[in-house]
Amino acid sequence: MELSDYLRALKRSWLIIVSCLLIGAAAGFTIAANTPPRYQASAMMFVGVTPSDGGSWNLTSSSNYARQAAVSYAQIIRTELVLDPVAEALGIDTDAAALAGRVTATNPLNTQNIEVTVTDRNPVLAAQIANEITQQFATIVADELEGSPGEDDSLVRIEVLQPAITPGSPSAPNRTMNVALGALLGLAAGVGIALLRQVLDTRIQSVDEATSATDLPLLGAIPDTVIDKGSALSVAVSPRSHESEAYRALRTNLDFVGGDPRQGCRTFVVSSCEPGEGKSTAFANLALAIAETGKRVVLIDADLRAPTIASLFGLEASVGLTDVLRRRASLADVLQQWGSGKLFVLAAGQLPPNPAELLGSATMEQTLADLRTSFDVILIDAPPVLAVTDAAVVSRFTDGALLVAAVGSTRRPALTSALGAFEKIGGNVLGLIAMRTPRTADNAYTYAEQPAR
Template identity: 50%
Template sequence: MELRDYVRILHRNWVLILACTLLGVAAAAAYSLVVTPKYVATTELYVSVRAGDSAATGDLVQGTNFARQAVTSYVDVVDSAIVLDRVVEELGLEATSGELSASVEASSPLNTVLIDIAVTDSDPEQAAEIANSIGSNFADVVVNDLEKPEGDAASLVKIETIQPAVVPEKPSSPNVPLNLALGGLVGLALGIGIAVLRTVLDTRIHSLHDIEQVTDKPLLGGIALDPDATKRPLIVHADPRNPRAESFRSLRTNLQFVNVEGGGARSFVITSAGPGEGKSTTAANLAISLAETGARVALIDGDLRLPKLADYLGIEGAVGLTDVLIGRAELADVLQKWGRGQLYVLPAGRIPPNPSELLGSAAMDRLLTTLSERVDYVLIDAPPVLVVTDAAVVSKLAGGAILIAASGSTRKPQLGAAVRTLEAIGSRLLGVVVTMLPTKGPDSYGYGEYTYAMTHEIEAAPYSERNRGRGE
């Protein structure tokens, strides 16, 4: 994935990431409140080797070197049983020497004769008492037991306390600021991980980048989501200034630059991978927007299984395409003019038992040829490609197919299967139109480089002027 993909992931899942971060901070705060505070008391000892009054400088150096070597062994003696048993007895502790050793830590700075003893306990006063007791008993064990020569001679090793332990005022743990910071970082990492995982596992179409992963066909346009689309499907006619209406005009402009092989009228089959992706409303609004430019447009309801255009446009749909194909009616008798422009609608008519055969028949071919001689654009609303074969059949007779994909609904495998189905039969897929794009967020039609609903200067000129010199 590229940097822009990660930015989109963060933008799309910022609520989840923020919630995980706050949850991590809350968990760290709860842990800090529940855990028992621990206090650390430290004492420092100095180890030396005594020399006689007449000792030479070399003897002093030798004694110091001996002390430096000895402290490495003395460190291990600090938390041994021989020392801690005395501490337990002296302070009357309930813990054993083995249990006490877990809270004792001894160390020696490199190349020194110092020994640092740290004791951790939930009681600050007891921590200081234990540290001082360990220091004094350790010195006694080493000097009078371990390093005492035979006979009445005094030990040459001397251990003195140079920094006695004091009662600590603040607990060493829990470190609340550090715990909160770590909790926030863990929550943030968890939130980002979940967001990336959701994106990887999500196979739905959301943006141009998702379509590029499925097909190399161009994106012809993007249609904004309208929650009231079922109440006013013809948004170009009902509310021309609506951003969604403008996105249909953008689609119209892009469609006018599609170079359909063969010249003449441009006939397009508008279909989708599955149902409920907005193909019928796209076909109707696109036809109206084309007619607004002065173009002659024929809109055919080729969905002979579930026709909708007659209801959307408010026309009589009892007689239509099926009647023309079986010779029961003439095209001129059932083709209905709609609106103030030159938009002519051919409803589906009665639902036949054999839609695929009718749409792929020679009669359908002659019908499209006749319309192509009379109009500038022929739009055919066809059923979903993956549901029935109707769209694939009729697309072979038209100049090309336009595939509709609904943002947040259509899945990449479905879109890929629809593309392969159309290409397998030799149909020319002209491009993809994304519908139901959110109006806000990283998947909106106006986010970053995914700006679909753009106006074009070429639309300022009437259709007749733009096509002057083409013989139309």
């Protein structure tokens, strides 16, 4: 994916991202509010070595020895040797292992210092334990580790540089940090969900995605609108609407594809990937838009499986194309004029058991040839190309096919497969019609929607 795809994914899922951020922040606050406070008290000790004489060599060696000893002593502090006497002196009913979990001892690099930190829910007890550790450890070093009990011959001494004091505020939980960390994790989760959604959801979300998936030219972008039986023919019902202007733009763009419009009749077939993507509505309105220019237009319902054109125009559906292909009627008998204009409709007629054979027959080719002598434009509404081969078969008799894709429902793999279905049979796909494109601030108010003055 390109950067624009990532940005589009984040914009599309902004509500999920914000929700995850708020949930993360709330979780951080809840955890902090339900976590018992803990206090920390720290004491600092110094490990010193008294040289046997005042020589400079002995002084340097003593300092090096003290630094090395401090590293070892920091590890000894959390052992039973030190903590058992501490627990006994303070009367704490716990063993050394449990007490060690509340004690840390560190030796800052290249120093003779040891810092002892005790964490406890009781601030007074935390300071008492830290101070008791320093006292017990000093005794243990002098009497057991570096000397003999009762003898004052240890050259190593432990001095308390800073005793522990009772902390006035808890060290944990840090509510501000917990909320910030929860919000950050929630934000990361939201972004991850948004990107995963973009990768897993193959539905086309924009016109750019549709064109990039096929490399077909975009002939028209029809905005999303609520369509019912009475408003499907927007070019006739609301000629000044933005939808109607979009169909007129599609009409204009057709003049630049499929050959020279001045060279006789032009024939187009329209199809989609799957049912319900708006192909029949698109072609019906395109036919109305072309008829507005004074051209004679015939709209053929070649969807011999689920015809809808006659229903859209409120015309008779029982006779039509199948009667002509079976030589039961002539074109003059079944062509129906819509309104007082130059638009004629050839309904599907009775549904046959072999639609593909009829549409790919020589009779179909001859029927189109006969219509070319009387009309300027022939529009053929065919079934979805991935469901059946009808559209690809009939496209061989036309100037080219128009492929409909619905933003928000058509999937990228389906669109590429539909294009491949036409190419396999030698059909020529001229361009793409994007249906249900999102309305934006740029197209919400146009000159075409203004009343005439």
